[in-house]
Amino acid sequence: MSNQVINPSTGMQEMVFSLNSEEDLHNALVEGDKYYRRQRIVPVKVLAQQLMAIAASFRENADNLAQTATNNMGKLISESYAEVEATAKIAEYY
Numbered sequence: 672m673s674n675q676v677i678n679p680s681t682g683m684q685e686m687v688f689s690l691n692s693e694e695d696l697h698n699a700l701v702e703g704d705k706y707y708r709r710q711r712i713v714p715v716k717v718l719a720q721q722l723m724a725i726a727a728s729f730r731e732n733a734d735n736l737a738q739t740a741t742n743n744m745g746k747l748i749s750e751s752y753a754e755v756e757a758t759a760k761i762a763e764y765y
Contacts, residue, residue: 677744726762729755 676685691699710718729736737751746754 678742678745679740685742722762722765726759729759729762 672690674688674690676684680687691765733752733755736755737748740746740751740754741748744751
């Protein structure tokens, strides 16, 4: 079984993703828990630096991210760019 990404503007299939197994889901949850336990002891200054790096990465990859959002959701490219910038600002805020 799989999930398809259909571009709502064109009706064309953009991608196909296979569904994860129960084992895949379990492994992802275990890894997420491990990550949480590591991150909760990281100093706030380091976390802030990570968030700034995330914001910078969103801006550096704005073209690709905006195009992907447009293809997946059918929104105008200008709206997609605004969403990328809003996400970068959220990372900076926190």
